Structure formats: structure tokens, C-alpha cells
Amino acid sequence: MKRLVAALVALVCGVSLPLAAQAAVPYAQIEGTGSTWSELIVQQWIADVNANGMKVVYTGGGSTKGRKDFANNSVDFAISEIPYQGTDEQGQADTSQGRDYAYLPIVAGGTAFTYQLKIGKQQVKNLRLSGETLAKIFTNQITNWDDPAIAKDNNGRKFPSLPIIPVVRSDGSGTTAQFTTWMDKQHPSIWRPYFGRSGLTSYYPKKSGSRMVSQAGSDQVMNTIKGFSGNGMIGYVEYSYAINANYPVVKVKNAAGYFVEPTQYNTAVALTQAKINMDTTSQLYLTQNLDGVYTYNDPRSYPISSYSYMLLPTGGGDQRMSTAKRQTLADFMYYSLCTGQTKAGAYGYSSLPLNLVQAGFEQIAKLKAADPAVELTNRDVKSCNNPTFDGKNPTKNLLAQRAPKPPECDKEGAGPCGTETGTGEPATDDAAPPPADAPPAGEAPPAAVDPATGQDVPVAESGTVPVSGGTQDVYASPDTLSADRAGDRRPFGWLIVVELLALVLLPGLLATALRRRLTSRGAAR
């Protein structure tokens, strides 16, 4: 009775009763471990879905730990950059130990190389390196910043003689796996002799006697490089960590000969070439083959781009699963694949293209297959609020289309550009990203001549005077000195004028002064 009255009161007052949003299936807390590469955005998603009543606990710990914990049934999901490898580095099993699972891509990003390099007291923020140079640095073949290969990558700018200290991960890491996969595919002649065999590894091999430093977790890699003793260090982390720390990253040379930063745009462009295993019957369904990414010759492509995966428990009899947990997993992923992707750029990641989002939904559907009580109505591509979305052509990536062309000064043999890296902002000559259907950006802007060195310096398209990227930190200062010191001409010019005047006037003045003195003495007597 009371309830009825209450309901009536509510109706009369026009107050809508709070609708139980998920009346059908309640949520239950889900727990996971794994990748620190994607941890920063995953933690943000977890904070976001709290408003929806979903409780998610994620504690990172590295991809290797994530895969192990998943196999041991101690977590509901795991996040990893690489699939199960069969056997790990120590010859032990790296499998799910029979637990049924599916790979679900959750976010894209670029593996960035962050570094501390100072010229005098000024920090270099626009370092450019080719893949080959990077591979040689991380295999101890290039050990000093004054190496000619580095100078060549930077269009002849030489860096000071300073030992290079590579910083690598000491724990089992998906970031290491991504990086070594790339080296194995792109620079096997450099990587394989160092590693002693072919293939990737999650534990970076460190040679005794080398300067290489190893640290556990992405946070610690960042700390080590940022520290006072970090001058000369270079390490690899997800771009997000560099952005968070406001620290520069290397512009890596792509197949088109441009040096680019792993912004959301450049990563998105690169990943249009990722070959996703679309064989739904394969154990490796949706896992990535990045060979095409590494070699894509679009000037905007960041070569070391990749996806991170969730291991989704799909078994109908999964020991840790219940309807409520599956529902939470499904809705957490629905949020992450759709609305959650809109903030990827701000955090230093890149949004998933829609074909992967679609495939992701197919994986989520396996939760319903395992348990028909899971509610998936309206959770699909149509309702998906994803920034790469284009309903008509889901294979296109709007982000990749909007990606601005890199500035000409970032091209091999030009520049280097003075722009700061590690800010998340795309570097470009374009005034604004072109609309989705616009043709590729026009020709290179006209070049101007540097007043001091006589070198070509491209001018921004607007034709304004080139300015530095906003702060007064000077980026790799060009060390080619011009023959004379134009800036000193003016003071010396004045000096000459004064000297001339003195030459003319002084003798006369002296003479008069002496004469006065003599006459005044005479007068005193």
C-alpha cells in the first residue's frame, strides 16, 4: 500500500522513479592484472565506469604476469601486448593452461623512445633517429651520442660526446616484446646476433659489461631517465608515460623518410596497415601482424605502433566466471571500445579503428555464447561513440584520414624541426588537420635561408617568421658555426666610430688642456 501511494506521489509530482539501469543482470566486481603499457588509460576507464556501477580492479604488473595470472585462474581478465607464446624464455609453458579465452584489442598506441640528452645545460627535445640507429643503440653497437649515424639522422647536427645508456625493462614486459618484435622483423642482422637467436622476448637480454640499465615497470624507466644521472639515457615506454611526464621522445624515421612522433594520428595511420588475423577459428583470432605497419610508406606513419589485448575468459564452465561478472566484462569492454576511445589521444594512445571495434564485439558476444543470460542488446557498432567511426565505411579510420602531414623539416635530409616532442600535439606544417575527404596536404612550403649559416630553413606555410615551439628550451642547437660573428658587428662598429672620433679630436683637446694647465700655473705664481 505504502509503495503504491509512493508511486502515485511520484507520478503526480512528475518525478521519475530511478530506473534500474541494468535491471536484468547485476554487476559483480572483476579483477585483472597485466600490461603497464596500457595501464594509464585502463585505470581511467575503470574510474569512468564506476558511475555505471561497475567495479573493476586492475593492478598492472607487466604482460607476462598478466598471462600467468590468467592461466592460474587468479584473475578474471588479463591485459597483454602479445599472445600466449607457447613456451617462455626459460622454457616454461606460456599458455592459458587450458582456460578458454579470446583476444580482444582494447587500445592502440606507439612505443616511444624517451631520452635525456643535454647540450651544455639545455635539453635536446627534437632528437630524430632511424630504426637502424635505434636497434644499434639497444644492441650496444652505437654507444656514444656523437656517433656519425646519429648526426646523419639529424641532418648533420652533431651531438656531444657522451656515452649512451640504454634503459630496458627488467620484468616480463609486453613493451619489451613489442620492441624486440620490431627489431627482429626490421633489423634481424642487428638484433639476432645480439639476442643469440631469432624472435621476440619479454625479458630484455642485458650483456654484462655494457652500460645498459634495467628497471621494473614503465614508471621506473621514466624515473631513471628523468633523473639527474639520466643524461645520456634512452629507454622505451608507451607514449603516454612521456606525455604524463612532459618529457621528449625520439622522432623515429618511417619508410617514407620522415621522422615522426607517436601521436594518436601517426599511430592511427600506421595501424591501418596492421594485418589482423580474421580467421575466427584460429586461436590467434584478432592478434596482430605488424609487418605492414613497420614498413608503411605514408609520411605520417609511426612505425612502432601496436595494439594491446585483453584476455577474455570465454569458457562456459570458467571457474571464475558468473553471469554478473560476464556482464561486467561485456559492459566494461563496451564502454572501453566506444566512448572510452575518445580520450585515447589526450592520454597518449590512439583510438581503435572500427573494424577492430566490430571484431571486438564479436569477441564480447562469446560471453553471451558461454552464458545466455548475459545481456548484449544495443551494445553494437551503431550505438558506439567512437571517434574513428564512420558508419558507411567501417574499415576507414577517420583519425588516420584527419592526421596531418608531418612538416618538411622532419624529412630525411632536411631540418631538423625545432618543435618540442612529448606533448601529444601533432607536428605539422598544415594550418589545421584537413577535413576527412580532403586530398593530401600540398607541396612543401617554400624554404628560406638561414641568415647565419646559409642553410635552407623551411618557413611555416603561413609565411610568418619561424618561431620556436613555444618555450625557450632550445632544441638541438645547430653546431655549424658561420665564419664571422654577425651579432658582434654592431658593437665593434661603434668602437670604430669612437676611435675615429678620438683620432681626430684627442690631439687638439690634449693640446688645449696642456696649454691651459701651463697658463693657470703661471697665473698662480
Place this chain on the structure above:
Amino acid sequence: MRPAPRLARVLRLGVVALVVGASAATGVTAPALADRPQPVTPRAAVAGDAWSQTKSMERQFVAADGTSTAISDPSTGSPWQVSVNVDHTQNLRGRERVGITWSGAQPSAGRANDPFGPGGMSQEYPVVVLQCRGTGDDVRPETCWTSSFNQRSQVSRSENDAAWTEDLHASEAATARISSALGEVPGKDVCPDIVEGEEFYTRLVPFVSAKGQVYPACDGKTMPPEAAAEAALPANEIAAFTDGNGSGSVQFEIRTDVENESLGCNKLVACSIVVIPIVGISCATASSLVDQEMSVAEKSCRRTGQFAPGSGNATNVAGDQAVSPSLWWAESNWRNRFVIPVTFGDPPDTCDILDPRAPTGFYGSELLAQAALQWAPAYCLNKKRFKFQHNQMPDQAGFSLMASGGGAAALVSSKYEATGDPVGYAPVALTGFGVGYIVDRPGNAGELADLRLNARLLAKLITQSYTGSSFGAGHPGMEQNPWAITKDPEFVALNPGLTDEASEAAATLLSLSNSSDVVRRLTEYIASDKVAMDFVKGKPDPWGMRINPSYKKIKLPRDEWPLLDDFVPQGGTECKAKNPSTYFNDLAAPVSTMRKIAEALLDAWPNVQTRCDTDLSVTPPIYKLGRVERQHYGDRFMLGIVSLGDAQRYGLRTAALETGKGRYVTPTTDSLTAAVKLARPEGQRGPFEMDMVKLRKAGKAYPGTMLVYAAARLQNLDKKDAAKVAQFVRTATSEGQRPGSGNGQLPGGFVPIRKSGATQALYARAQAVARAIEQQKVPATTPEAGPATVTPGAPEAVPAADPAVAAPAAGPAPAPEALTMPPTKAVSSEWSGRLLPVLLMLGLVFSVVSAVSRVVVLRSRR
């Protein structure tokens, strides 16, 4: 209509709980409870919420001749009189912490490193605390939660470990060689580990889920889905330690059906906390009067423990089963249980995952995290409001994103240089940071609840002036420095009675690696203290401790704390020699969020990265580097910077900070209010300035007090976004300031900003700024747009002038940047350029002076 929810429930610090008993043991007098300031918890007290009960219990051995011997409290000669108190039991939320204390129990022995879940099973005479479904007699061992099967079942034990079969109080069925507490013992197909042979004993204590499903609990696979060792969410059941006086305490984390579906506690399914003081198994009639002739099980049942009261058991050696917590379900123990009924509040309404509205992100300060979690649903549940999201990132990054058009508003705690449009700051939350700590008193005497710190101690910690270990002690210029704060006479004088052992964790303060307004506030506190600054400038403290030379004369305050040391110790183990690293960086190991620090404190797991182990099982050997182990219960000592919101949410203690001589202030509603009374507004729409020097002079104001502002552009902000920001400011400063744990309310750790009273000015400023943001008419040339002394050179790339260009969802529209390398700097000597004219001028001046003086002198001679 739903009953008005009594939502005013926020986590309470178990401050009260944890003082009891601990002080008497160590001879340290804790301040009387009445003197203790109330923590920043806006929760209204609810009468009748607490619970207490006293029970009498003893252990009995029945001899072969039928005589019975009782083991009771040696101090009284009568049975133990155990009293259990629980601080609150009603309207609980998921993961809320409940303070439980007890007295009169048998002192525990063999303390475990980690008493939670399976980790606590090797102790003797602990107090087992569990969460069970049901109330009163409905509570059975089968409805009580454990996170591993061997915390409840004994599978295929030898006779030596079959003490329960001799239980005096148990039924005959319960003492059979193979038995189950519920129904038949499953067959080999389900429970392959149960061995049938004569010499093996098994007792199953199955778990029954809320839905009625029975899990046999004979191995890890026959446990409910939530049960897992080493899970991301740690176990809540604990075998807690009783000190030498019979007292103890825990903060017990309650789980609802959201966290633990199988246990299934919610508003409709009643649950209880069950507290079982272990006094040992009472033993049935022995077969012989002579001890030696008794059966193995009979002897095992009569054991009284391997460890001395108060001792530790760091290596986790198994104790005597008869007095261990693993037989909590045996009738001898179970009959001594305290069953404390608890009730749960309404779960808050939640937003629909299918809501098509795109969220609007506000970027910045982590200080607001706990409030934003409660505020967000109040936006998405209301169709008239926008969908608010708080995206946490460093304040500076959030501000830049806002200024460049990437975010509608930033959430920051201090003023930032606006490079483009003018920016208004609307105060939306009054909170701050704290120095969180977890410190155990020596001798298993409980946790410390009143840590005091001053600016010089904090300066010593953040400048890495404690050496940590013999490795750090080799650092040049720090030979005389203590290894850790626990060895620093200054700290010992402030906090007597703590451990005098040095540990690496006690040499550091876990802090933030990135730029943050919290770091600024912390370093402002240090900078405002003369003694601390003398130390920073190089003056040794009265005991001869000197600053780490790498940090000497470091400029304070600052937004980001740098790692400046570069000392690489030589030698040590083979692993260390093969993996040299910057020792002090590994000690400090700052992290990117305060949440990580709060979690590290909760787990007592320092982020010290000095572990270096060699795995010789493979060739070449593998080196395992990284984070040290979790600290052991009883030996915990860890400090870290936390937000007051997190501290309240997780029940973390925060230190009292010195303001004046002998004056120490904890974060309380009063001390935060006292600080904000001193706040002076900047300009018309700028932030408030809380001068640290004035604040310290005031004495009772908390130095870690901080305001969080919603900062947004006052011009050129998209109209819709401007309306959203204004709506947020208005909602946050009205509805959002009502204390409570419900949707839209203000959680613990925050002080409400109100229309009247001490926070009046904040409120008024918020409304004024909200109006200005909404109107978007503040001209760019107002004085607060920043003085024109911008660094020479670059007029910063102007954000897109046309608001329409700022694409709504597409992320930051890249500003037209001029991205070319600047022309080579004019190569010249600044010195020559300036010196020459200056010298010429000087020459001129002197010649004039000399000429004039000559004239004057000549005249005077005349």
C-alpha cells in the same frame, strides 16, 4: 518512493579503535581520545550503530579417567573473558572498513608476515575474523567466506594433523576419519585429492553460495569463482594478532555482492561479521592416562603451541594445529564465536551504459578523484545535466589541454600562466594532501596512530638524505647521516617508542614523479620553515646530519620533484655488481598517481626498487630486479604522499604536521577551515592564495590544505561547453557539498564549501566565475590575463580563434604551429655586445666627472 536513504555513511578512520590497548603495552601514552581532533569526515554520527559483547571461553582436556582439566586465563585462573567491540555496523557500503577491537583474549604467538587469507594460517591463538552470510544461528561455517580451500577444509592429513577428530564438543559424525560439514563427501571424480587410506584424515567444510550452490572445497577447483590466492583484490578474512595484554584490533573490509557475488551480502541478504578468538581444541577422553601411550591424534589435540606469546614467525613455519586458526570451524572454536550482524545501505543508482550522450571530460587534479567518483552519477542520471567525467592527469597537463581547447575545463589547485584566452578559476572543493603512514609499534604491540612530522624531517626525506643501507652510506658527504628516519634523533624525539631498526623503506617518502600542485604545496611547506631551509642550504642539523649534496640549495617551492642523485654504489652481491644502478633513485622510486601510493600503503608494500636476486637455476643466471617484498605485519614502516580523499576512503592514517613550535596539526574539518580562512583571492576571477607563512603563524591551520578549482576559458569557449562548465560549478558548490556517500554528495576527506561561514568567499567566487564562464565576455586584456612579461621570442601559437573549429569530439584540433627550426641564433658574444658600450659610457662619465671635479677643486683652491 524509496525510503530516504541514510546515506551519510563514509568510511571512518579506526583511530579510536587502534589506540586501545596498544599504548599501555609500550608505556607510551597516547593522547586522550577527547583531545583527538576529528578526522575530515563529514559523516553524521548515528546512534546505536556500534556493537559490543563479552563472552567467556576456555579449553578443556578430558583424561582417560574422565577428569577434566581446563586451560584458562593464567592471570585470573578463570576462563578468558573476551570482549569484542565494533565501531559501526549499519548501512555499510562495499569495501567499507569497519573497526573491530577486542580485549581479554589469549595472547597470540608466531605472528605471520601477512595475516590475510591463507597467509595467516601458521599463527597460534589468533583471533579469526570472517564475513558470513546470515545472522544469529543461521550463520554456519559453510556460509563463511575464505579465499582458499585449505583455510576451511583439511584434506588427506596425517594423524598428527588431525586434532579435530579429538574435538570434545564436536558430534561423532564430525570427528570421523573422512567427513564433510555438509552432506556426503564427494567421490574421486570431484575430489581426487581425498585419499581413502587408514592413515589419512579429511574434513571438508564446503561453501554454500547465496544462490544455494554447494562448493565442496576439497581443492582450488572446487571453490567459488571469487576465491583465488594472489588475486588482485586481496582477501578480507584475517587471523589477527592479540598482543601481550589480550587486546587487538583490525580494520575489516566489508564485501557486498558486487565484490563477492557468491557470498552475496546486500540490503536484502543479511550478513554478519564473525569473530572467533582461538583458544585451542578441547580434547575428548584420552585412551590412556599416560601421555606417551596416547594416540598420535590425542597428543596432537593436546598441544599448546610452539611459539612464545608475542613472537614472530617470519619464515612461516607451521605451528601446532590444535591452536591454529585453520580449525576455526571445529566446534571447540566455533562455539566461542561472536556473530555481529551488519546491514547494507541501498546501492547507489548507476548510470546506464547505453546512455547515448557523449561525456564531457574535465582534465586534471587527482585530489578530486574520490569526489568525482560520487559526483559523476548525479550528472548522467539527470537528463537535464551533461555527462560529467573527470579525467585525471597532472594539473599542468590538464591546464594545457584546457587552454588549447582540448578540454572544456581543467581541474587544478594553483594558478597557471594563461597564454591565450583569459582563464577563470572557480573553487569547487576544499581538501588537501597528507603524509600517509603505516607504522607498527615494536613487539607486536599494535599500530601507531599519532605520527608527527616537521618540515625538516620532510626535507630530509625528499632530499634523500637518509642513506637507506650500507650501500647508500657510501655516498660522499653523507657519512654521518642516519640510515633511516627511525634512526634520526629528531624523529625519535618526536615519536618515541618506535623501532630503532633502519630499513630502506624508512629512508624515503613515496611521492609523485610528475608535475603536481601537491608537490608544490609540500615544498611550500618546507620552504616556509627556516630550520628546514637552513638544512637544505647545507647547515647540518644539531645531530650532525647533512643534506644529500646532490640536493644542496635546491630551489623550493617547485611543481616537480627531480631525482638528482647519481651515486652508484660499488660492490655488494654478485647481482648488484652485475647490475649497477643509481641507488637513491631506486630508493625513492616515485610513481605517477597518488592512488598508487595509497595502495602501496594499504598493502604495506614499499615501492623501493632495490631488490636484486640471482636465479642460478639457469645458465647464464637470470637477475631479478625490482620492487622489494611486502613488509611483514608487526614490522611495517612506510610513508607516502596521499590525497585526503583517498586517505578517508581507504582508512589510511595521515601524520600531524608541525606549524609552530611544539604545535602539530592533523587534517581535520577545523584545521582545513582554519587554513581557508586565511585564503586571499587573486584578481576578480583568479585562484585564492593561501600563504604558507601566515598559515603557519595561525597555528591550528593544516599546512596541506588545498583548493581544487574548475578552470575554464572566459573567452572563445564553445557556448555549449561554457554552459556545461557553469552548470558543473553551480552543482558542485551546492548539491556537491552535502556530506555523504550517496550520488552527488561529498565524500570524506573534503570540507563542504558553503554559502555562509568560513567558506563564504569561496562560494561567492565560484558563482561569479560560473557567470563569467557562461557569458564568455571577459576581454582578453584584463589584468589577470597575465602580465605582459612573457618570455621573449615566441608569441605562442594562438589556439584556434574560431570556436567552431574546435571539433567537438575529435580531440584537440592542432593549432597552426610554425614548426620549423629557428634560424641559427645570431652567433655573437652577449658580453662583447653589452660590455663595449658600457665601458665607453663609463669612460665618458669618468672623464666628465674628473673634468668637473678639477674645476671644483681649482675653484676651492682659490
